[in-house]
Amino acid sequence: MTAGVREQPRGAGRPRPRPGSRLGLVGWLTGLTVLAGVGYRLWLLGHATPPTNSDEATMGLAALHIARGEGFPVWFYGQQYMGTLEAYLAAPVFALFGPSLFGLRLPTLALYVLFLLLTWRLTLRLTGDRWFALLVVALLALGADRVVKNQLIAGGGYPEMNAAGVALALLAVDLAAGRPGWRLARWAVWGFLAGLLLWVDPLALPYVVATGAVLVGFRHRELRGRAGALLGAAAVLGAAPLLGHSLLTGRNPLHAVLAAGGADATASWADRLHGGLLLGPPLGMGFCGAGSCATWQLWWAYALPVLLVVAAGTAWRALRHPSDADAGPRLDGSAGSGNSGGSAGSAGLAPRLAAAMRLALVLAAAATLAAYTLSSSSGLTPVESSRYLSTLLISVPALLWPAWTLARRGGGSTAARFAGWPVARLAAVVVLAATLVTAAYATGQAARTAPATRAAEARHAELVATLRHLGVRHVRAGYWTCNRLTFASGEKVVCAVVDDTLRPGFDRYAAYRREVERAAAPAWVAPTGSPLAARLDERLGAGPADLDLVTLDGWRIYLPRG
Known part of the structure; x- marks a missing residue:
């Protein structure tokens, strides 16, 4: 018998893994959900969905000019606001593979992936709950019509705002928590992103101010x-x-932003409240179909104000009266236990900081909603203008956290105080379930439009090919046809805008109009059944000044004689 030797359990000398460091079931589910969200959007891009338009084509033309070294625009062509960051991101893709709609949208897809991953990380930092982070990722992986338009269409501002806004919040949490390593670099990145957002689109300003506070x-x-x-x-x-453009030209981009928001137009307060508070949140946050909301889908408009108030109140209480039981996350780099899915707390700064950031995100959302409702755009064009609420998705973790803590059993002292309220708990469960179900239904509605959109894109490609085959270089067409046609042809066909009375329209890139006006006999292009086509049909005849007609599926080409 050997004395002084005790048998040790196998692996006793090895360091214990940090809680939550193993992937586990929730980790696998989160990864699969991220892949599903990205895969869904790749499938949409493969079907040319969401449908493109002349505004997105304008950004594509800017990217083409940058790739060729022909120009380096500061603003979206034809206006003095909304930076062209998306064009600069797409320019290397065009330089390598040539211009295409898919290439234009590859950077926006990458920005969505970044937004999803950063939101997952931010949710863990603020709550320490991996199962709640999975819920947030699942909700953001879905994509209704308005949401995927904001995320994938390179029309200026929207794809990059959410990724940058979440990055600001995450950097602010790390910096405020005193997280060591690369601190000066983090400060610099936060400042750079804040300045970049001011150039790209001031819609993100509430999140810059809130995280900065x-x-x-x-x-x-x-x-x-x-x-x-x-x-x-x-x-x-x-x-x-x-700043450089403003100094050189003396123009204030804020004036252009206010004009675009409807400052020069008027809408009744009834229309503003209806568009801003009833239609805006369900449309802008992905709970409705393309361009319309069924009555039952409007429930989110009533739930959102309640969630804002509850989230602000609970965050304020946690900020003023932090306790170990309510602490939630650990802001030292770990994110709580992946096994229980609950919260791992730490004393001192951490609970107050998590509460402060949640409160900041809620206040930023409230400010965004209020600014949109006050603008005339919410009353004049409520469906299309709901895109101005795209940044509300940044606040989803803060908005849904109180409902999650109330719905789950157990948890901190705050949740325990409400545990005896079965009705309140049931309401929280219903809200969370309805949020996922409604978003999933709207996602299905968006997916069902993809085949029709792909067919429409094929018809447009046939139009471009026919113009090239006919040797047509210069055309006149409506606003929503012109730049799309020019981009799709890689500037092999150049278009000048006309209105429905054949008078000159709004050309975002003036050089195209000058080139068309120098042409001997430009052709005309109009969608079948449009007012412009009806006006041009009047010029069909046997005379030398009349036009010859070439018909395609969905399009009409009018060729001058001689």
Whole structure:
């Protein structure tokens, strides 16, 4: 018998893994959900869905000019606001593979992937609950008509705003928590993204201000030193295109933004409230079909204000009266246990910081909704203008967290106080389930439009091929035809805009009009059944000044004689 030796369990000398470091079931489910969301959008892109338009083609033409070194636009062609970041992102793709709709949308797909992954990470940092993070990822993996349009169409601003907004929140959490390593770099990136968003689209300004307020509240001393100077310099660098153009031209882009938001138009308060509070949230956040909401889908318009109030109230309470039981996440780099799916708390700064960021996200959402409702756009064009609410998706983790903590059994002391309220718990479960079911139904509605959109794109490709075959180089057409035709042909066909009375229309790129006006005999193109086609049909005849007609499926080409 050997004395002084004790048998040790196998693996006793090895370091224990950090809680939540193993992938586990929830990790696999999250990964599969991310792949499903990306795969769904790839499938849409393969079907040329969502349908493109002349505005997206305008961004494609800017990318083509950048790729060729022919121009480096600061603003979307034809206006003095909305930066052309998407064109600069697509330019390398065009330089390598040539211009195409798929190539134009590849960077927007990458921005969506970044948004999804950063939101998952932010949710873990704020709540420490992997199962809740899975719920958030599942909701954002779905994509109704308005949501996938905002995420995939390279029409300016929307695809990049959400990714950058979540990145600002995540960087602010790391910086405010005092997370070591690369701190100056993090300050610089935060400042650069904030400045970049001001150039791209000021719609994200509420999230810049809200996350910046968290930084000031928790790191105001650090901001007085090198960190603040670096952040300011980086912000100037990010906004350099905006600032440089304003200094050179003396124009204020804010005036153009206000005009685009309907500052020069009027809408009744009844229309604004209806469009801003009733139609806007369900359409803009992905609970409705293409261009319309069924009555039952409008339930989100009533739920959102309640969620905003509850989320703000619980975050404020946790900020003012933090406790270990309510702490939620650990902001030292770990994110709670992946086995239980619950929260792992830490004392001191962490619970207050998590609550502060949740409150910031809720207030940013409320400010976005209020600004949209006050604008005339919400009353004049409520369906199309619902895209202005795209940034509300950034706040989803903060909005749904109180419902999640109430719906699950157990948890911290705050949840336990409500555990005896079966009706409230049932209501929370119903809200979470209805959110997923409604978004999934709207996603199905969007997916069912893909075959028709693909067929329409094929008809447009036939139009381009026919014009090339006929040797047509210059055409006149309506606004929603012109730049799309020019981009699809790689500028082999150049188009000038006319209105339905054949008078000159709004050309976003003036060089095209000058070239068409120099042409000897431009052709005309119009969609079948359009007012422009009806007007051009009047010029069909046997005279030398009349037009010859070439008909295609969905299109009419009018060729001058001689």
